[in-house]
Amino acid sequence: MNKFVKGSIAGAAGITLLLGGLGSFALWNDSTTVTAGAVNSGELQIVESAAEGSWAPKLAHIVPGDTVTYTETFTVKAKGDNLHAQLIANVGEPASKITGAEVTTNFSVSGGATRDPANKNLYTFDQGTYEVKVTITVVFDWTTAGRTGQNQTFTPGPVTVSLEQVLLP
Known part of the structure; x- marks a missing residue:
């Protein structure tokens, strides 16, 4: 090859490299910073009231056909969106029982909480504060015959009231 062709090829390659390098400086670019807002967590808490619960009606001794109810009040603090919770009362094994008497528990919540029709404890x-009343009802069956259940005492075991969040589909 002659010197002129070799020089032309070398010159063209050099110009191509220079133009390629300069081309990267010609692209526009920009950036910005996004400041995301905070996400706060809620609260679900149950607190026993300062006042002690009580039995009603006040009976010295129950007899077949009587019903007595123990009521204790709690406060639920709820803070959150789409907050669903189940109230659960676990009555421990009674220290003593009255033969023929049945024990049940129930809840009532005031303050606008919505109760699920299919699950009465859901x-x-x-967001707000709610008053929860848990009741323990003792029904002494009126058909109890003979001396069954006489001179006995019902002493409930420890009662644990729980509030558990539930995820709905």
């Missing part, structure tokens, strides 16, 4: 809480 509630939807809006």
Whole structure:
């Protein structure tokens, strides 16, 4: 090859490299910073009231056909969106029983919580404070005959009231 062709090829390659390098400086670019807002967690808490619960009616001794109810009040603090929770009362094994008497528990919640019609212990809480009453009812069956259940005492075991969040489909 002659010197002129070799020089032309070398010159063209050099110009191509220079133009390629300069081309990267010609692209526009920009950036910005996004400041995301905070996400706060809610709260679900149950607190026993300062006042002690009580039995009603006040009976010295129950007899077949009587029903007595122990009521204790709690406060639920709810803070969150789409907050669903189940109230659960676990009555421990009674220290003593009255033969022929049946024990049940129930809840009532005031303050606007919505109770699920299919699951009576499932509630939807809006943000706020709610009063929860748990009742333990003792029904002494009126058909109890003979001396069954006489001179006995019902002493409930420890009662644990729980509030558990539930995820709905």
